[in-house]
Amino acid sequence: MALGKRERTRRDLLDAAVRVFAARGPGAAPIHAIAAEAGVANGTFYNHFRSRDELLEAVASHLADRLSSAVVASFGQREDPAEFVAIGIRVFVGWARVDPSWAWALLRLLGREGGVGSRLRENVTADLQAGIDAGRFQVESMAVAQDAVIGIAAMGIQAILDGRAAPDHESGVAAAALRALGVPPADAGAIVCRPLAEPGSPAPSGSTVTQPEPGSYR
Amino acid sequence: MALGKRERTRRDLLDAAVRVFAARGPGAAPIHAIAAEAGVANGTFYNHFRSRDELLEAVASHLADRLSSAVVASFGQREDPAEFVAIGIRVFVGWARVDPSWAWALLRLLGREGGVGSRLRENVTADLQAGIDAGRFQVESMAVAQDAVIGIAAMGIQAILDGRAAPDHESGVAAAALRALGVPPADAGAIVCRPLAEPGSPAPSGSTVTQPEPGSYR
Amino acid sequence: MALGKRERTRRDLLDAAVRVFAARGPGAAPIHAIAAEAGVANGTFYNHFRSRDELLEAVASHLADRLSSAVVASFGQREDPAEFVAIGIRVFVGWARVDPSWAWALLRLLGREGGVGSRLRENVTADLQAGIDAGRFQVESMAVAQDAVIGIAAMGIQAILDGRAAPDHESGVAAAALRALGVPPADAGAIVCRPLAEPGSPAPSGSTVTQPEPGSYR
Amino acid sequence: MALGKRERTRRDLLDAAVRVFAARGPGAAPIHAIAAEAGVANGTFYNHFRSRDELLEAVASHLADRLSSAVVASFGQREDPAEFVAIGIRVFVGWARVDPSWAWALLRLLGREGGVGSRLRENVTADLQAGIDAGRFQVESMAVAQDAVIGIAAMGIQAILDGRAAPDHESGVAAAALRALGVPPADAGAIVCRPLAEPGSPAPSGSTVTQPEPGSYR
DNA sequence: GATGAATGAGGATTCATTCAT
DNA sequence: AATGAATGAATCCTCATTCAT
Structure with missing residues (x-):
C-alpha cells in the first residue's frame, strides 16, 4: 500500500x-x-x-483512531460488557508502555478544549450503557460512569509514564474501574486476568526529540 | 490580619x-x-x-494550600478512613461549583510537569494507607489507589465545569471512588450521604477575564 | 485567429x-x-x-495596448486635435464602466514605478503637441498639459469606480481637460457632445475574484 | 513644548x-x-x-494635517474663491520641492483605499462650492471639479518628483486647474502670479533611506 | 516600590521560486 | 507543457524581561 x-x-x-x-x-x-x-x-x-490548530485536531483524530482500532482489535468474541470495558482499559493503558510518545501526546491533548476528551467519552458510552442496561453496572449516572472510567485510565497512563507503575498496573487499574462501576471486587479481579487477543503491532515511533530543560519556556 | x-x-x-x-x-x-x-x-x-515560572510554582502552591485547608476544615471528627476520602473528594469536587476559576486553574496546572499532581498524591497517600492498613480498602497497590481517587476526582471536576454534571455529582463521584477502593457499594452509598461540616467561605474570586475565542491560539 | x-x-x-x-x-x-x-x-x-516582475510589466503593456487600440478605434476621421484629446479621454474614462477590472488594474499600476505612467504620457504627447503647434491649446508647458490630461482622466476613472460619478461624467471630465488646455469653455462643451465612433466590443472579463476584506493587508 | x-x-x-x-x-x-x-x-x-494598517491611517492623517495647516497658513486675507484654490494648489504642489519624502508618501497613499483621497476631497469641496455659488467656476458637476483639481495637483506633484518640472511648474498647474474650473485663461494667469504669504518653516525631514534597487521586493 | 517604555528573541504564516514527475 | 510538493527567506506580531524615571 x-x-x-x-x-x-x-x-x-x-x-x-x-x-x-x-x-x-x-x-x-x-x-x-x-x-x-x-x-x-x-x-x-x-x-x-492550514494552521497550528488544524494540526492539533488532526493529531487528536489520529490518536483516537489508532487507539480505537487497537482496542477493537483486542475485543475478539466476548459478551460481557464488563469484559469489554476491562479490555479497553487494559489495552488503552498498556499502550503507554509500548508507545510512550503517543501516550504523552494523548494526555497532553486531554487537558485541552478540543476533541480528544469528548471522543473518548463517546467511544466509551455505548459499552457503559450496555452494562447499565444489563444490570452489570450500578452507577449513579452515566456522567459518573464516564468520569470513573476515563479518569482512572488517564491517571493509570500517567503513572506508567512516570515510572510509578508495577508491571501489571493496567490490570489493577482496570479492576479498580470495574469496581467503581459497581462490579463486585471478586468478579472484577477475575475479569482482568483473562488473556487479551493479540493486537497488530503498533509501530512504535522512535523519537529523536530531547526532553525540555526544566525551566524552559512554558 | x-x-x-x-x-x-x-x-x-x-x-x-x-x-x-x-x-x-x-x-x-x-x-x-x-x-x-x-x-x-x-x-x-x-x-x-523573579520570572514567569516562579509565578507558576507559586500559583500551584497557593492552589494546593487553599484546597488542603478547605478539605481539612470539612473533616470534623471522623474516624473511618473511607469517610475521610469521601469528604475530601466531595469538598474538592464540589468546589468547582463555588469557584470555577480555581477549579479550571487547578485542572490546567494538573496537566503540567510541575508540582500540583505530586502534591495532590502526597495529600491523599496518608489517608489511603490508613484505609489499607485498616482493611477498609482492598486495592492492588497504592499506585492504583492513587490513580483511582485522583483520576475520578479530576474528571468529576471537569464534568462540573463542562456543565455535564447533575447537582449531586460530587457524591456520585465520591461513591465511585470508594467502590474503586474496594468499599462495598452499599457502604459507599451511605458514606457519601452524610452531611459535611460547614467550611469557611472560600472567597470566590470574581473574574473580569473574558473567555478566549474558540479557535484562539493555544 | x-x-x-x-x-x-x-x-x-x-x-x-x-x-x-x-x-x-x-x-x-x-x-x-x-x-x-x-x-x-x-x-x-x-x-x-520568468518572474513576478515580468508579469507586472506584461500586464502593464497589455493594459496600455488594449487601451490604445480602443481609443484609436474610436477616432474615425477627425481633424481637430482638441477632438482627438476629447475622444481619447471619453473612451479612456468611459471604459471604467464597461470593464471595471481593467480600470482598477490600470489605476493600481499607475501608482507604481513601472511603465504605465510613462506609456500613457507618450501616447498623449503627440496629440498635445499637435494642438499646441496649431494654436488650439494654450498651456504653460508640455509638462503642464500632460499633467492636466492624465491627472483629470485618472481621477475621473477613480470617481466612476467609486460610484461618485454621474452618467455623463466622462464628458464633463473631457470638457474640463480641454478647458485646462486653454480651449474656450463653449468650444469644449460642444466638442465633448459629438458622438463617438462605435468601438469594437472590449471583451469584458468576468471576475470570480472576491474583493478583499476591508482591513486586509495592503 | x-x-x-x-x-x-x-x-x-x-x-x-x-x-x-x-x-x-x-x-x-x-x-x-x-x-x-x-x-x-x-x-x-x-x-x-496596533498594526501595520493602523500606522497607514495615522500617517495619512498626519500627512493631511500638515498639508492642511500649511495651506491654511498661506491664505492670508483673500476673497476670491479662485484665489483660494490657486493658493492651495501652489502650496500643495510646491511642497514637493521642499519635502519630497512627504510628497512621495502622499502620492503613494493616494492610490490606496484609505482616507487620504477622501480627506483631500473634503478639504477642497468647500472652496469649490463657494466658487460655484459665486459664479466664479463653471463646471459640469462638483465631482468634475474635484477630479480636475485633485487630479491635476497630484500629477503636478508627480512631475516635480520625477524631475520633469520647470521651476514654476506649480503656477502652471494651478492655472490649468483654474481654467478647468471655467476661470478665463487671462484671469487664471494673473491669479497664479500673486505672491504667497510666507508659510511657517515645514521642517523638512532628512532621509537616510536608500532608494530600492529596481527589482526589489514588490 | 511602582511605573510603563523599550527591547529583541522567538514563533506563526505567506509566498516567490525550484524541481522531480 | 503542466503539475503541485517542497523550499526557505521574509514578514508580522507577541511577550518575557530590563531599566530609567
Whole structure:
C-alpha cells in the first residue's frame, strides 16, 4: 500500500507532531520543531495543515483512531460488557508502555478544549450503557460512569509514564474501574486476568526529540 | 490580619493569575494580562516574582494550600478512613461549583510537569494507607489507589465545569471512588450521604477575564 | 485567429492577473491566486513568465495596448486635435464602466514605478503637441498639459469606480481637460457632445475574484 | 513644548514611516525598516501602533494635517474663491520641492483605499462650492471639479518628483486647474502670479533611506 | 516600590521560486 | 507543457524581561 508523496509527508508530520508533543507538550511545540523532526522545511508544514490548530485536531483524530482500532482489535468474541470495558482499559493503558510518545501526546491533548476528551467519552458510552442496561453496572449516572472510567485510565497512563507503575498496573487499574462501576471486587479481579487477543503491532515511533530543560519556556 | 502593601500586591497578582489561567489556560496567560487583571503595571510583576515560572510554582502552591485547608476544615471528627476520602473528594469536587476559576486553574496546572499532581498524591497517600492498613480498602497497590481517587476526582471536576454534571455529582463521584477502593457499594452509598461540616467561605474570586475565542491560539 | 495552446495559457494568465490585481491590488496578488484564477497549476506560471516582475510589466503593456487600440478605434476621421484629446479621454474614462477590472488594474499600476505612467504620457504627447503647434491649446508647458490630461482622466476613472460619478461624467471630465488646455469653455462643451465612433466590443472579463476584506493587508 | 517620551517616540516612528514610504512605497515598507529608520527596536513599534494598517491611517492623517495647516497658513486675507484654490494648489504642489519624502508618501497613499483621497476631497469641496455659488467656476458637476483639481495637483506633484518640472511648474498647474474650473485663461494667469504669504518653516525631514534597487521586493 | 517604555528573541504564516514527475 | 510538493527567506506580531524615571 504505497502512499502518495503527499500522504506520506502528511503522515510524517503527524508522527513528528506526536513525538514533539509528547516530549514538550503541545503548548511548547513550535511548528519549526515539528517540521524539523519530520525532516521537512518549515513551509512544507503549511502545505498540509492550514494552521497550528488544524494540526492539533488532526493529531487528536489520529490518536483516537489508532487507539480505537487497537482496542477493537483486542475485543475478539466476548459478551460481557464488563469484559469489554476491562479490555479497553487494559489495552488503552498498556499502550503507554509500548508507545510512550503517543501516550504523552494523548494526555497532553486531554487537558485541552478540543476533541480528544469528548471522543473518548463517546467511544466509551455505548459499552457503559450496555452494562447499565444489563444490570452489570450500578452507577449513579452515566456522567459518573464516564468520569470513573476515563479518569482512572488517564491517571493509570500517567503513572506508567512516570515510572510509578508495577508491571501489571493496567490490570489493577482496570479492576479498580470495574469496581467503581459497581462490579463486585471478586468478579472484577477475575475479569482482568483473562488473556487479551493479540493486537497488530503498533509501530512504535522512535523519537529523536530531547526532553525540555526544566525551566524552559512554558 | 492586615497584609502589608507588598504582601497585598503579591496576593493580588496571584489571584489575578488564577483568574487568567482559568479563563485562558496557563499557556496563554501573558504577564501583561495578569498585571492588568491585578490592576498594576507591567513592571510591577517583577518586583514580586523573579520570572514567569516562579509565578507558576507559586500559583500551584497557593492552589494546593487553599484546597488542603478547605478539605481539612470539612473533616470534623471522623474516624473511618473511607469517610475521610469521601469528604475530601466531595469538598474538592464540589468546589468547582463555588469557584470555577480555581477549579479550571487547578485542572490546567494538573496537566503540567510541575508540582500540583505530586502534591495532590502526597495529600491523599496518608489517608489511603490508613484505609489499607485498616482493611477498609482492598486495592492492588497504592499506585492504583492513587490513580483511582485522583483520576475520578479530576474528571468529576471537569464534568462540573463542562456543565455535564447533575447537582449531586460530587457524591456520585465520591461513591465511585470508594467502590474503586474496594468499599462495598452499599457502604459507599451511605458514606457519601452524610452531611459535611460547614467550611469557611472560600472567597470566590470574581473574574473580569473574558473567555478566549474558540479557535484562539493555544 | 486560433491561438496556440501556449499562447492561450499565457493569455489566460494575463487576464487572470488583471482580475486579481483589480480585486486586491498588485501588491496583494500572490502568484498562486493568479494561477488559480487562470485555472492552471502554480508551477505553470513559470513556464510563461520568468518572474513576478515580468508579469507586472506584461500586464502593464497589455493594459496600455488594449487601451490604445480602443481609443484609436474610436477616432474615425477627425481633424481637430482638441477632438482627438476629447475622444481619447471619453473612451479612456468611459471604459471604467464597461470593464471595471481593467480600470482598477490600470489605476493600481499607475501608482507604481513601472511603465504605465510613462506609456500613457507618450501616447498623449503627440496629440498635445499637435494642438499646441496649431494654436488650439494654450498651456504653460508640455509638462503642464500632460499633467492636466492624465491627472483629470485618472481621477475621473477613480470617481466612476467609486460610484461618485454621474452618467455623463466622462464628458464633463473631457470638457474640463480641454478647458485646462486653454480651449474656450463653449468650444469644449460642444466638442465633448459629438458622438463617438462605435468601438469594437472590449471583451469584458468576468471576475470570480472576491474583493478583499476591508482591513486586509495592503 | 517638550513632548513626553511616549509622544516623542510615536512622532519619530511616524516621521520614519513617511521617509520609508517615500523611498520604497508603503507596500514595500517592512515594519523593521521603519523601526530601524526611527532608531528603535522592532517591538517598540507595537507599543505605539496596533498594526501595520493602523500606522497607514495615522500617517495619512498626519500627512493631511500638515498639508492642511500649511495651506491654511498661506491664505492670508483673500476673497476670491479662485484665489483660494490657486493658493492651495501652489502650496500643495510646491511642497514637493521642499519635502519630497512627504510628497512621495502622499502620492503613494493616494492610490490606496484609505482616507487620504477622501480627506483631500473634503478639504477642497468647500472652496469649490463657494466658487460655484459665486459664479466664479463653471463646471459640469462638483465631482468634475474635484477630479480636475485633485487630479491635476497630484500629477503636478508627480512631475516635480520625477524631475520633469520647470521651476514654476506649480503656477502652471494651478492655472490649468483654474481654467478647468471655467476661470478665463487671462484671469487664471494673473491669479497664479500673486505672491504667497510666507508659510511657517515645514521642517523638512532628512532621509537616510536608500532608494530600492529596481527589482526589489514588490 | 511602582511605573510603563523599550527591547529583541522567538514563533506563526505567506509566498516567490525550484524541481522531480 | 503542466503539475503541485517542497523550499526557505521574509514578514508580522507577541511577550518575557530590563531599566530609567
